Amino acid sequence: MxxxxxxxxxxxxxxxxxxxxxxxxxxxxxxxxxxxxxxxxxxxxxxxxxxxxxxxxxxxxxxxxxxxxxxxxxxxxxxxxxxxxxxxxxxxxxxxxxxxxxxxxxxxxxxxxxxxxxxxxxxxxxxxxxxxxxxxxxxxxxxxxxxxxxxxxxxxxxxxxxxxxxxxxxxxxxxxxxxxxxxxxxxxxxxxxxxxxxxxxxxxxxxxxxxxxxxxxxxxxxxxxxxxxxxxxxxxxxxxxxxxxxxxxxxIMDYNRVVKDLNGMSEEEFLVKASEIFEVEEVGKEPVRPEKKGDFSMYLKGSWYRCAIRPEDQPDDPVEGLDVSILQNKLLAPVLGIQDPKTDSRIDFVGGIRGLKELERRCSLDCAAAFAMFPTSIQELFAVADAGRLMPPKSTWFxxxxxxxxxxxxxxx
Known part of the structure; x- marks a missing residue:
């Protein structure tokens, strides 16, 4: 009560x-x-x-x-x-x-x-x-x-x-x-x-x-x-x-990620690695928003890519099944070496209120790649809290x- x-x-x-x-x-x-x-x-x-x-x-x-x-x-x-x-x-x-x-x-x-x-x-x-x-x-x-x-x-x-x-x-x-x-x-x-x-x-x-x-x-x-x-x-x-x-x-708006470097890889090498993990399609120079849960967009070397999380890689778990968790666990940690996004200076977070052009701007200044996320839903937030669990850092932007x-x-x- x-x-x-x-x-x-x-x-x-x-x-x-x-x-x-x-x-x-x-x-x-x-x-x-x-x-x-x-x-x-x-x-x-x-x-x-x-x-x-x-x-x-x-x-x-x-x-x-x-x-x-x-x-x-x-x-x-x-x-x-x-x-x-x-x-x-x-x-x-x-x-x-x-x-x-x-x-x-x-x-x-x-x-x-x-x-x-x-x-x-x-x-x-x-x-x-x-x-x-x-x-x-x-x-x-x-x-x-x-x-x-x-x-x-x-x-x-x-x-x-x-x-x-x-x-x-x-x-x-x-x-x-x-x-x-x-x-x-x-x-x-x-x-x-x-x-x-x-x-x-x-x-x-x-x-x-x-x-x-x-x-x-x-x-x-x-x-x-x-x-x-x-x-x-x-x-x-x-x-x-x-x-x-x-x-x-x-x-809830998207809370997007930018990374400062590609962990020693060239853009081409990183793109190959990302394509091994997700379904990746180049869509051109204009910003593209993810359309549904399980999708995110990537900005790399002046181009936008539409990325999809494979169904078999979506855990039935309130925390591990969040898009931000999957990106972190499948790509940012094992490929880019960003183990703790709360403390690693190689990653930064951009609230969705700033728009996708801000991701392009950051990549022109001090970052190597950007990831535009589909917003976490209020139902996902409730499910995490109901399970007594914690969300990853920077999962929601209200x-x-x-x-x-x-x-x-x-x-x-």
Whole structure:
């Protein structure tokens, strides 16, 4: 049984929402984040990445940076840039990109559900990446970036969403990346009860994106429990900020690979090796996308090739049967010598949002070959998580990205 609760949000004053809302903290490097804050001084990045308010000589993880994030956030609340909701509500958060819409419920998920596996994971996390957000959440005493969760579509939730979306939205703006963001409040008691009970009946929730943020939020919750040994379980630090989307609306984009060299082989020798493993057909100079699971495209020496995984080489296993696993296990490891894609500097990853031309560009700069993948499906992600397994690195790329700063969850109220 999943516990998905309404909460009293701290959220932008309506007139400022479009200026405050920012892409997630980990989309930018320090230089890019600083440029973004200089361009838009109200951007939430000045809180999520408070090092932008310091000279470059100050380390990103300096304690002063986290304290600055805290001070900036609560100063903005005090000055009216944000308001505090007085009633616990759910929120509907709709993102529209390229004419396609996905609609989620903004709520708080239970750290106990994370610990017991009701909220299922498909990636490992790294302690050093967690620590940054642990410090940020703990010192701000608030979660500022929602975790992207997924669930199997539910008719009761769908009906409540349809009813509420007939009303005027709280926010409705199009960001500079052309993604439209719209928010409604679910505030009627009968609707809140219906949503809460529907999630309790779903039973299984999946982390789609934001594993490190989720792990960090849970760690902070555990820390607060130690500080409050008589906690009841109802305190806000027992929950973490999330947006939950039904599976039928989610789009996973391709996450493509580029390799720096061919492990000492010429292009011709490598092509022969690849053709021994996969069915390979040259298709010309124009980029070609894979059309179905089991297919990928390869860019080599100025030409595109359509490649097919042979049926006998597709294992009936939720992890080993992923296209990214087959490419890694059949070609990248044994032929190119890339044994661990997480640590090998000879491989890089390119999100599908950048397009196939980016693969050509990389091959003209610093890479020898590129591989365009067919996107992993949400059903494949669910199957891996249901099996208690982990996906290979860089298996999924979700778009559009949730904006930070639209919803803030206070840990102590």
């Amino acid at each position: 999943a516990v998905i609760k309404p909460f009293c949000a701290v959220r932008p004053n309506g007139a400022k929402a479009d200026k405050i809302a920012a892409l997630p903290y980990d989309v930018y490097n320090r230089e890019e984040a600083k440029a973004e804050v200089e361009k838009n001084p109200e951007s939430f990045l000045k809180i999520d990445r408070a090092e932008t308010q310091f000279p470059d000589t100050v380390d990103t993880y300096d304690p002063r940076v986290y304290q600055k994030a805290h001070d900036t956030l609560w100063e903005m609340v005090e000055k009216g840039s944000f308001l505090r909701e007085e009633k616990k509500c759910y929120y509907i958060y709709t993102l529209t990109m390229d004419g396609r819409t996905q609609t989620g419920i903004t709520a708080c998920a239970s750290i106990d559900d994370y610990e017991t596996g009701v909220i299922k994971k498909h990636e490992n996390t790294r302690a050093e990446k967690e620590q940054d957000r642990i410090n940020h959440v703990n010192i701000c005493s608030a979660q500022t970036g929602p975790i992207f969760l997924a669930y199997r579509s539910n008719p009761v939730i769908n009906e409540v969403v349809a009813q509420v979306q007939k009303e005027e939205p709280l926010y409705d703006f199009t960001a500079e990346d052309k993604v439209r963001h719209s928010v409604w409040m679910i505030s009627k008691e009968e609707q809140i009860t219906a949503v809460e009970e529907a999630f309790a009946g779903i039973g299984e929730i999946y982390i789609a994106d934001g594993h490190h943020r989720a792990a960090s939020a849970v760690r902070v919750g555990q820390m607060r429990r130690k500080e409050h040994p008589n906690y009841t379980g109802e305190e806000e630090f027992n929950y973490f900020l999330s947006v939950l989307f039904p599976d039928e609306q989610l789009m 778009e559009p990205k949730l904006r930070s700063g639209l919803f803030i969850h206070e840990l102590e109220q």
